[in-house]
Structures are given as structure tokens and as C-alpha cells.
Amino acid sequence: MNDRFTKRWVLVVAIWSVAGILTLWNTAGVNRLAPLQTAHEQTRMDADYCRRQAARMVEVAEKQARYYHTVAAPNLGLLAAQETLRRLAQSRGVSLLKAEPAAEQPSPEGVAIALRLVGSLADGAAFLALLEQRCPYLPLAAVKIVSDSAAGIAEFDISLHYRFRVVAGPQAAAGPAAGAI
Amino acid sequence: MPLPLVNPSIGLQTDVQIIAVHDDEIHFETGQSDLSFLRSEGSSLAGFLDGGAPPAMPAAGTGPRGFRLLIVPDHWFGQVEFPFQSRKGGVVESFAKRQLQAAHPELPLIEAFYAYRFNRGEPENQRLSIAYLQEPRGYQLYERLEDCGLVPHLITTPALLWEHKLQSRLGEFVDGGRCLIQMVGQCCFLYFFFGGWFLFSRSITLPDLSLSPDERFGGLVYELNQSFYLFAQKAKADLAGIYLVSPRAEDPALLTDLLGREVKPLALGAGQGQPVFAAQESDSPVAAFMGEAFALENGFRGIAHRRLKRELDWKPVQTAAVVIGTVTLLTIAAESLFLWRGFARGGSGAAAFVVSDAAATETLAGFNDALAFISAEVRKPSAAETVAAVMRSLPPETRIKTLALAIADQPGLRLEGVMAAPGPEAFELRLAALLDRLNQGFAISPPLSLQDVVCHPAGNESDPVVVGGQSAYAFALEFGLP
Numbered sequence: 001m002n003d004r005f006t007k008r009w010v011l012v013v014a015i016w017s018v019a020g021i022l023t024l025w026n027t028a029g030v031n032r033l034a035p036l037q038t039a040h041e042q043t044r045m046d047a048d049y050c051r052r053q054a055a056r057m058v059e060v061a062e063k064q065a066r067y068y069h070t071v072a073a074p075n076l077g078l079l080a081a082q083e084t085l086r087r088l089a090q091s092r093g094v095s096l097l098k099a100e101p102a103a104e105q106p107s108p109e110g111v112a113i114a115l116r117l118v119g120s121l122a123d124g125a126a127f128l129a130l131l132e133q134r135c136p137y138l139p140l141a142a143v144k145i146v147s148d149s150a151a152g153i154a155e156f157d158i159s160l161h162y163r164f165r166v167v168a169g170p171q172a173a174a175g176p177a178a179g180a181i
Numbered sequence: 182m183p184l185p186l187v188n189p190s191i192g193l194q195t196d197v198q199i200i201a202v203h204d205d206e207i208h209f210e211t212g213q214s215d216l217s218f219l220r221s222e223g224s225s226l227a228g229f230l231d232g233g234a235p236p237a238m239p240a241a242g243t244g245p246r247g248f249r250l251l252i253v254p255d256h257w258f259g260q261v262e263f264p265f266q267s268r269k270g271g272v273v274e275s276f277a278k279r280q281l282q283a284a285h286p287e288l289p290l291i292e293a294f295y296a297y298r299f300n301r302g303e304p305e306n307q308r309l310s311i312a313y314l315q316e317p318r319g320y321q322l323y324e325r326l327e328d329c330g331l332v333p334h335l336i337t338t339p340a341l342l343w344e345h346k347l348q349s350r351l352g353e354f355v356d357g358g359r360c361l362i363q364m365v366g367q368c369c370f371l372y373f374f375f376g377g378w379f380l381f382s383r384s385i386t387l388p389d390l391s392l393s394p395d396e397r398f399g400g401l402v403y404e405l406n407q408s409f410y411l412f413a414q415k416a417k418a419d420l421a422g423i424y425l426v427s428p429r430a431e432d433p434a435l436l437t438d439l440l441g442r443e444v445k446p447l448a449l450g451a452g453q454g455q456p457v458f459a460a461q462e463s464d465s466p467v468a469a470f471m472g473e474a475f476a477l478e479n480g481f482r483g484i485a486h487r488r489l490k491r492e493l494d495w496k497p498v499q500t501a502a503v504v505i506g507t508v509t510l511l512t513i514a515a516e517s518l519f520l521w522r523g524f525a526r527g528g529s530g531a532a533a534f535v536v537s538d539a540a541a542t543e544t545l546a547g548f549n550d551a552l553a554f555i556s557a558e559v560r561k562p563s564a565a566e567t568v569a570a571v572m573r574s575l576p577p578e579t580r581i582k583t584l585a586l587a588i589a590d591q592p593g594l595r596l597e598g599v600m601a602a603p604g605p606e607a608f609e610l611r612l613a614a615l616l617d618r619l620n621q622g623f624a625i626s627p628p629l630s631l632q633d634v635v636c637h638p639a640g641n642e643s644d645p646v647v648v649g650g651q652s653a654y655a656f657a658l659e660f661g662l663p
Contacts, residue, residue: 004492005491005492005495008496008499009499011503012499012502012503012506015502015503015506015507015510016502016506016509016536018510019506019509019510019513022510022513022514022516022517023513025517026188026513026516026517026520029517029521029523029524030401030520032524033523033524042542043542046541046544046545047541049545050541050544050545050548053548057548059543060548060551060552060555061547061548061551062376063551063555064551064554064555067554067555067558098577102560116431121568121572121581125565125568125569125622126565127570128564128568129563129565129569131565132563132564132565136558139558139561139589140588141566141587141588141589142585142586142587142588142589143564143568143584143585143586143588144583144584144585144586145568145581145583145584145585145586146582146583147580147581147582147583147584149580149581149582149599154581158650159589160509161219161589
């Protein structure tokens with residue numbers, strides 16, 4: 001009789017122990033599965049969005065690429081940029097007195113270039129407009145214009161930042177610099 | 182707490198088994214599905230205690246879940262009373278054990294065979310009544326039955342069976358003293374109760390039934406009067422009612438005449454047309470509880486082995502715990518299975534998908550970066566447009582000396598120039614016009630005011646600058662670009 005009583009308690013304890021252990025396992029499982037499912041859902045939504053917006057993404061990527069000069073090597077790109085600046089100045093009738101990079105070796109983020117131009121105020125403004133239009137990879141950082149109204153000329157001290165991307169192969173030649181002027 | 186009242190769910194009559202001891206004989210009875218009981222031939226109690234085999238059980242027998250009741254003679258039970266204030270189970274039981282062990286050191290197992298209850302008095306007059314198994318043969322019988330696998334769930338006496346039966350059937354039974362006379366064959370059993378509780382009992386052997394009623398009841402009346410006197414001494418009260426259970430319908434009237442006080446026959450219905458008290462042509466007081474009358478009983482009072490009582494008390498809890506636990510376990514197991522399948526399929530799949538489509542997330546991040554970059558570039562002020570806007574804002578006779586434009590960090594503009602005017606008032610007007618145009622052209626907020634402009638005559642006092650015959654004034658101002 002007593003054995004049955006004890007056995008019943010053992011059975012009760014066993015059932016509830018297994019239930020407790022399974023509950024802990026389930027809780028741990030849910031906690032483990034939830035982030036995976038969230039990540040899965042997020043990734044699925046990302047993929048769907050990418051599929052739906054593929055054309056726009058290409059468009060945005062192309063637009064962003066215009067802000068970078070695609071070059072085979074940084075120094076070569078810098079030379080090309082200096083040449084472009086000279087041509088732009090020449091085309092707008094201003095004299096390019098200086099176009100010097102702040103550092104000999106461009107960093108991966110780009111390099112600052114200091115320009116000094118001399119010309120009329122109107123020509124200088126036209127140069128700036130052309131530079132902004134044609135060379136978005138040469139964004140202006142600061143412009144200082146000192147005008148001598150008596151002489152009718154102005155000095156332009158310009159700081160700009162040369163941005164580039166090094167791409168190996170023929171793609172480099174097809175970069176924005178190729179059709180700068 | 183009353184004496185244990187055990188309800189063995191005797192709706193399942195076939196699971197009820199009775200072991201009755203009377204006149205040194207032991208009987209085994211088993212309930213049948215037709216509410217009757219199969220009774221074995223009586224055998225010697227002494228022989229059974231000495232190791233004799235129990236008589237073969239009547240056919241139905243009891244399963245492991247059956248209820249087994251042991252009915253022993255009334256004098257096998259002892260009863261003591263104490264004034265006692267507390268009703269806490271632990272305190273009462275500890276007290277009861279001490280008292281019983283002290284009073285009966287020859288009965289080492291007495292602490293397992295007792296039950297207690299409290300009277301119905303006020304708390305300050307509360308009395309504790311302890312019933313216990315005082316007959317040594319009772320312990321031997323219990324052990325013997327245990328050896329035979331016939332452990333009784335409850336030990337009771339005919340008096341306690343009557344007490345419970347009368348309490349549940351007779352409303353007036355709990356008020357004052359009551360006497361029950363039970364005629365069974367040639368025996369007469371007397372039971373005395375006070376306040377609904379059993380007080381004492383006696384058994385009297387009647388003369389030959391073939392004698393005339395006067396001769397037959399002559400000795401009984403004498404014994405009854407003696408017993409009434411004994412009751413008055415014990416209870417310090419008179420009897421309020423006398424009841425008779427007899428197979429002969431004329432007995433109540435005869436006894437009423439002989440005793441000179443009313444004797445009520447007990448022939449109550451139990452509802453549903455079933456008799457409550459069966460008067461048997463047998464010499465055992467237990468016989469009145471057999472058959473239908475017994476089967477319709479809803480519980481029994483008596484003494485249960487403390488361990489067994491604990492088991493019976495806990496059995497519903499254990500059963501509920503097992504049932505609820507099993508249902509809970511099945512539910513949780515189903516959840517576990519669901520999760521396991523989730524890991525086996527969805528979990529690893531999700532992980533693989535996350536890895537394989539990480540490119541999509543990177544692409545999206547790149548897209549977001551590109552949008553932010555383009556947006557920032559577009560928001561930057563145009564140097565060419567800014568210079569042009571400044572030049573458009575200049576009033577006549579105004580020349581720029583210096584124009585400093587910051588674009589990358591904290592976009593802003595500083596303008597220094599020279600303005601020709603006939604006098605300070607005209608200079609002020611022209612300067613205000615310049616500020617007005619600048620405010621509109623560049624949406625400057627807060628708008629520039631004259632207080633924001635530094636100005637002074639161009640040149641110096643000894644050599645002022647004159648432009649076109651007008652005085653020249655130098656000015657300087659700066660503002661942030663949106």
C-alpha cells in the first residue's frame with residue numbers, strides 16, 4: 001500500500017519534472033528561433049524590395065558613380081583631373097595659376113586640391129558653374145574671391161576635393177573624366 | 182475534526198468488501214452489482230489469527246481499487262475525552278499520541294490507530310474526543326489481514342455505523358440522549374447516544390422466541406432499566422427518545438407498554454423506495470447494514486491506519502496531479518515537437534536563407550548609403566549660383582571686395598564690399614535694399630538686419646574714398662547658407 005503511495009508521488013514528480021524540463025527546452029528553443037525568424041523575414045523583405053526597386057537602384061548607383069572619378073590609379077586620376085581643370089579654365093577665359101594637390105599621394109578617400117585663378121568676376125563665376133556641372137567628382141569645399149574693381153579682375157582661391165575610385169581594366173577609361181570637356 | 186468519514190464511492194457496489202467480526206467469528210462479504218452481498222461462512226477468529234487461511238472470498242471479490250471495511254465489536258474501541266482549546270491538527274495529534282501511549286503502553290501501534298473529533302460546544306468548553314483501537318486482537322487482526330493482502334481501509338463498529346446512519350437520517354438525533362434497541366435473532370443490542378455521539382452499548386441475549394412476549398421481554402426490561410440508569414449517570418441527563426429496530430412489528434408496542442415510555446419503531450424510507458434499516462433474522466448486529474441498506478450508505482465513520490488515512494487523503498491530490506500533469510505534459514510535448522520540426526526545417530532553412538540572401542541586405546544598405554550621399558551632395562549650395570545670386574543682389578554703385586564662400590563644412594558666406602552713396606541716409610537705404618535682396622535670395626533665417634552689418638566710410642578721414650562724386654562706404658556681412 002505504502003509502495004503504491006510512494007510510487008504515485010514518484011509518478012507525479014516524474015511527470016511534472018519532464019513537463020518542467022520540456023518547458024525550459026521550449027523556452028530556449030523559442031528564444032533561439034525567434035531572432036532567426038526575424039532575420040529571415042527581414043532578409044526576405046530586403047530581397048523583395050531589391051527585386052522591386054532594381055531599376056531604381058541601378059539608376060541611383062549610376063548617379064552616385066558620377067560623383068567619383070573612375071581611374072586606373074590615383075596618381076593618373078589626379079593628373080587627369082588637373083588637366084581637366086586647366087581645360088575648363090581655358091575654355092572660360094580665366095588663367096589657372098595653381099592646381100596643386102594637398103598631398104602627393106591621394107588617400108582612398110580622395111585628395112584636396114587648391115586652385116588659384118585670375119580673371120573677370122563673370123568668367124570666374126562661369127568657370128565655377130562649368131566645374132560644378134561637368135565634374136561632380138571635384139566638389140568645391142570653399143571659394144574666396146578677391147576683386148579689384150579698379151583693374152576689373154578678381155582672384156579666385158578655390159579648395160576642392162578630388163574623389164575617385166580605382167577600377168582595374170577598361171572600365172576606367174570610360175569614367176566621367178573621359179568626356180570632361 | 183470528526184472521526185474519519187470515508188466515502189468509498191460505493192456506487193460501485195462490487196468494489197465494496199466487508200470483514201465483520203462478531204462472537205469470535207470472522208465473516209467476509211462482498212458487494213454485488215444487484216446491491217446484495219455475498220457472505221462467506223463464518224470462521225473462527227482465533228484460528229484466523231493463528232495463521233489459518235481466510236475463507237474463500239465470495240465470487241465478485243474486490244479489485245485493487247476496492248474499498249474494504251472492517252467491522253469489529255463495539256468494545257474493541259475505547260474512547261476518552263479531554264478539554265482542549267486548540268483545533269490545529271498537528272497539536273491535537275501530538276497530544277492524542279502522547280495521551281494514548283501513556284495510557285496504553287502495552288499497545289505500541291496505538292499511535293497509528295486512533296481518530297479524534299471535537300464536541301459541538303462553545304470554544305471555551307471545547308472537548309476533544311479520541312477513539313482508539315483498544316483490543317489487542319484488533320492489532321493482530323489488522324496485521325493478519327495485511328499479510329493476506331486484505332488491508333482494511335477503515336475500521337469501524339456497529340455503534341459508529343448506527344451513529345452515522347442516525348445522524349444523517351434523524352434530525353432530532355443530535356438533541357439530548359437517545360437509545361437504539363436492535364433486535365437481531367435472539368440477541369438484543371442496546372446503543373446509547375448523547376448529543377449525536379455514541380456513548381456506550383450493551384448486548385443482551387433474549388430467552389427463547391417461542392415464549393410469550395411478557396416472558397421474553399421480562400428480563401430485557403430489567404436490563405433496559407439498568408442501562409437507562411447507567412446512561413443517566415454517564416450523561417447526567419435523561420433519555421429523550423428510544424428507538425427500536427425489530428423484525429416483528431408488534432415489538433414497539435409491547436416494549437412501550439412494558440417500559441412505560443414510548444418506544445418508536447425505526448422504519449424510515451431512504452427515498453427511491455429503498456429501506457434504510459433492514460431488520461435481519463440473524464444474530465449479528467452487522468446484519469442490519471448488509472445488502473441494500475449498506476449499499477445505500479454514503480460514508481462510514483471509524484478509524485483508519487494513520488498511514489492509510491494519509492494515503493486516502495492524498496489520493497485525490499495525486500490523481501489530480503497525475504491527470505493535470507499528463508495533459509500539461511502532452512501539450513508541452515506537442516509544442517516541443519512543433520519547435521523541433523521548426524528547427525529541423527524552418528530553423529536551418531531560415532539560417533541558410535539569411536546567409537544566402539545577405540547580398541540583398543548589403544545591396545539595400547549600399548542603396549541607402551547612395552541615396553544619403555546623393556541627397557547630401559544635392560543639398561550642398563552651388564558656388565556658381567551663390568556668386569551669381571550675390572551679384573544680382575548688389576545695388577548700383579556697389580562693388581565686391583572679398584567674397585568668401587564655405588561649402589563643405591558649415592556652409593556660409595562672408596561679403597565685403599564698397600557702396601557709394603550721397604550720404605549716410607542714402608547708404609542706409611541702399612544697404613537695406615541689399616539686405617532685403619539677400620534675405621529673399623538665400624532665404625536667410627533669421628533674416629539679416631542692419632545691426633548685422635559692419636560698415637564705415639571707405640578710406641580714412643584724411644583721405645576718404647569718393648566714387649562718382651559720392652561718398653564710399655565699406656561694409657562687411659556674413660550669414661549661413663541653408
